[in-house]
Amino acid sequence: MQVQRIQEYTIFYVLRNYLSSVNKNIKSRLDTIQKEKGITVSDHEFRIIKDTYDFLLKDVDFNKIENDKFYLCKSIFSKIKDKHHDVKVMYNPPKPLHLDKESIMPTLDSTFKSREDFERYWGEFLQEFKISHKPEQMYYICNKYAYNLPAVNSPDCQISLFNVVKLTTALTICKLKGDKLMLIKGDISGIQDFIFSIPSKGAAKALKGRSFYITLLSDVICRFVLKELELDQCNLLYNGGGNFYILAPSNSCDMFKLNEIRKIISEKLLDFHKGKIYMAFGFYIFDEEQLDNIGEVWRKAGENVNQLKSRKWYEIGLKENYNKIFGPVESATAESGVCRICGASRMGIQDNRLLEDREICYLCNSFNELTDSLKKANYLIISEVEKRSDKVRDYIDLFASFGFKYQFADSKSKKTGTSFGLNPDENCYSYTINNTDFIEKDCNGFIFKSVRLPEGTFMDIVKNKYPDDISSSSIEENLKEINLGDNKLGVVKLDVDNLGKIFINGLGDENNIANIIDLSRALSLFFEGFIYKLMCLNKREKGIYLLYAGGDDTFFLGAYNQVFEFLNEIRRSFHEYACENLNVTFSAGTDVYPVKTPVAKFSSSIEGRLNKAKDNKDKNSICFMGEVFRWNEYEKIIQIKDICSRIVYLSDSRSVLNKVLNSTKGLKSVLVVSTEKESSHRILRKLKLHRLFYYLRELKNHKNPELNNLVEELVSVYENIVFENLFSKENQLAINPMIIPSAVRWAILNTRKERDESNE
Ligand SMILES: [Zn+2]
Incomplete structure (x- = not known):
């Protein structure tokens, strides 16, 4: 069985069914293309494709299929519900998949604008x-073109054309085997x-390579498994964030x-990473009927993985491999040399791990x-x-031992036009990165990955x-x-x-496999x-180092001001992208x-910040400046930070x-008490001490009217916080008064004269 042929035939089958009751002209174009390509399947294969599709x-x-309106699929985020939040019904946009805002944000329209739009869309598609x-x-x-269309053109169809292609192929291939x-x-x-x-020295270079290696490793292992089990890429339901x-x-x-x-995988990883990286490989066996309630299957497979993680390496025998896993600890001697990045020595299990004349090992160098x-x-x-395992010194060797080679290119080789200068006999696949116009580049497909880095x-x-x-x-321009x-x-x-809960039961009775893979895709x-x-x-490319973004978490660092502004931009976009659904949110540390x-210090401390936000x-929260x-x-x-920065800029005084910072000292504890028992009257008296106005009055009489207005604005923000909290009926603070000191601290950073820390 050639899985590629099954996949291609299934694509035609599914698209033809969609078009047959919608548009005869487009369908006959599709038929012509299919004939030209001459893809066929056996009667047996055809029956299974048809049964699976049905x-x-x-x-x-x-x-209910219509042919005068052309429907779009509901955004998956419109389907995630619970009792507490109303959910807006929104649809995937009538655009081919591209990484720009208007092509990914959901819309309120449930159909294409017109028949012409629809026909143009299919024209490009075909x-x-x-x-x-x-x-x-x-x-x-x-x-690219079928993620947003329903599998049949009806307002009730909840499964996308692309997902039907993917699942029909994947299930057909499975059923042909068992x-x-x-x-x-x-x-x-x-x-x-x-x-x-x-270590911190050289971290900017080392970090990205290491995190991207994990992404590639996961990809290599997926390809290896699919190939060994003779499955199609459609059988890969999800791959991201090391899962x-x-x-x-x-x-x-x-x-x-x-x-x-x-x-095989465990042995290779053990040899290569000496027990530091482990791949747990769990599974769960189930019947076709359970595809309609896949959350349970998802959970069981996850449980199996957790069991495996608790008894790592058992599949290759702990006893036999005790030394590889637990030691002996590599002790470096003066003459052996130690890699200054990972600490591996020449005396390790693999000989000659350090590059000649350099203080860095082959692996870290790669x-x-x-x-x-x-x-x-x-x-x-x-x-x-060809798989070879004779000399595994760097990650390229490791991948070769699985039978793959990964390369990146900035442009196509001019000489060879399309082949990237590679041997045309090699079985190679090329993908455009973050660009879905791969056909015009003669690539096999596209991938989305955060690749570029600031210099x-x-x-x-x-x-x-x-x-x-x-x-x-803007004030940023002035400061700049x-x-x-x-x-x-x-x-x-x-x-x-x-996220785990969302996957297991966030979709309620729509918890079927099509929705789960749509959620992963989205x-x-x-x-x-x-x-x-x-x-x-x-x-923001120059100021932000996007270390990883994928699976369910994202990590970035860089110039603090850009990093914090960008975080808010991501949050706003995600809110819009997720149909403003409050069941789908994220938190940040x-x-x-x-x-x-x-590096090790900030990575563990940021974990603590994230946990604090999640508590x-x-x-749906952020831990910022410790609050x-x-x-x-x-x-x-952000708003107050801008006001404060501008006040400093105009008044030329940072004091x-x-x-302002002093005026807010103790404010929170006073307000917290106010939600408990003290009378508002007594608290108001206490708060007089905190009147920001008092501190700012000198500025208020400044000649510059803009400055006066800004001071006025700041005072009113401050007073609002006090009053909202004082008269809040809740037993908790209506608004966290610490927003003022946190904003001021940010403004203090922004208005500080640049110091060159490298000389400190
Ligand atoms: Zn090293």
């Missing part, structure tokens, strides 16, 4: 289809320590193979080279190579405190002109709230694709560090900021 669409009323001639291309074209199904979950552990256990899910058949032969594969190659990456080229060390990066392009009237602002490192880690699109794009759109802070009721805020409070912080 099974997936069993709830759809085919009598044009790319017609030109396609490489494996995988048709799959990616469907991904009756039962199996969900395989892979989970890489040890990532955090692996990425961050490095993947594969839908596989579960006959005895495949079970045997799976165990073999597990062993990660640094990976970082460099990402800086100009527009294409990823994956070739299938230089973290010290160089933190100097870019403001975006490249800011409006000339006179070069104010501290050279501090801002760090952010964010992750989606309750989250990846935002985190792996759009965040990176947003950073570029907002001209943030902090400011001196640039020379050890807030209903999560936890709601996102609307964070917006206020005012310290005065």
Whole structure:
């Protein structure tokens, strides 16, 4: 069985069914293309494709198919409900998939604007289809044009055309091999320590390479498993953030193979990472009927993975491999030399791990080279190579031992036109990065990944405190002109709230496999694709080092001011993207560090900040300057920060900021007490001490009317906070008064004269 052929035939089958009752002209174009390509299947294969398709669409009323309106699929985020929040019904936009705002944000329209729009859309769709001639291309074209259309043109159809293509293919391939199904979950552990256990010197170069390596490793392992089990890319339901899910058949032969594969992967990783990186490989066997309530299957596969993680390495025998896993501890002697990044010595299990004449090992060197190659990456080229395990010194050797080679290119080789200068005999696949116009580049498909990085060390990066392009009237522009602002490192880690719960039961009775993969797709699109794009759109590339964005968490660092502004931009975009659904939110931990802070230190401290934010009721919060805020409070912080910075700029005096800061000391405790028992009267008297007005009166009589207005504004923000809290009926603070000191601290950083920390 050739899985590629099944996939391509299924694509035609599913699209033809969609078009047959909608538009005869477009359908006949599709038929012509199919004839030209001459893709056929056996009667047996055809029956299974048809049965699978019918099974997936069993709830759809085919009598409701229309041909004068052209429907769009509901956004997956409109389907995530609970008792507490109303959910807006929104739809995927009538646009091919692109990484720009108007192509990814949901709309209120449930249909294409007109028949002409619809026909033009399909015209482009089929044009790319017609030109396609490489494996995988048709799959990616469907991904681009069919993610937003319902599988049949009816307002009730809840499953997208692309997902029906994907699932019909995946299930057909499984059923051709056996009756039962199996969900395989892979989970890489040890990532955090692996990425961050490095010294600060050279960290900017080392970090990205290490984190991107994990992404690639996960990709290599997925490809390896799919190839060994003879499955199609459609069987890969999700891959991101060190996790993947594969839908596989579960006959005895495949079970045997799976165990073999597990062993091979564990052995390779153990040899290579000496026990620091482990891949747990869990699975759960189930029936087709359970596809309609996949949350349970998802949970069981997850449980299996957790069990495996608690008894790591058992699949290859702990006893036999005790030394590899637990030691002996590498002791470096003076003459052996130690890698200054990872600490590996020449005396380790693998000989000769250090590059000649350099203080860095082959492996760390290969990660640094990976970082460099990402800086100009527009294409990823994956070739299938002969497996070899003779000399595994760097990650390229490791991948080769799985039979793959990964390369990045900035442009196509001029000489060879399309082949990237590679040997045309090699079985190679090329992908455009963050660009879905892959057909015109003659690539096999596209991927979304945050690749590019700002130039230089973290010290160089933190100097870019403001975006490249800011409006000339803004305070940032003023500060930028006179070069104010501290050279501090801002760090952010964010992750989606309750993601596990959302996957397992967030979709209620719509918890079927199609919705689950749509949810994965939608989250990846935002985190792996759009965040990176947003950073570029907002001209923040020079000041932000996007370490990783994918799966369910995102980590970035850089010039503190840009990092904190960008976080709010991400939050706003995500809110819009998720149909303003309050069941789908994220929380963030943030902090400011001196640039020379050890990487391992800030990575663990930021974890604590994130946990603090998540401890807030209903999560959906940010920990900023050590305090936890709601996102609307964070917006206020940004506003107050701008007012304060402008006051300093106009008055040419920073002392005012310290005065504001002093005026808020003790404010929170007074207000917290106010929610408890004291009478408002007594509290108001106490608060007189805190009257900001008193501190600011000198400024208020300033000749500059703008300054007077700003001071007025600040005073009124302050008073509002006091009154809202005093007269709040809740037993808790209506608004966290700490927004003022936090905003002031930010403004203090922004108005500080630049100091060169590198000389400290
Ligand atoms: Zn090393």
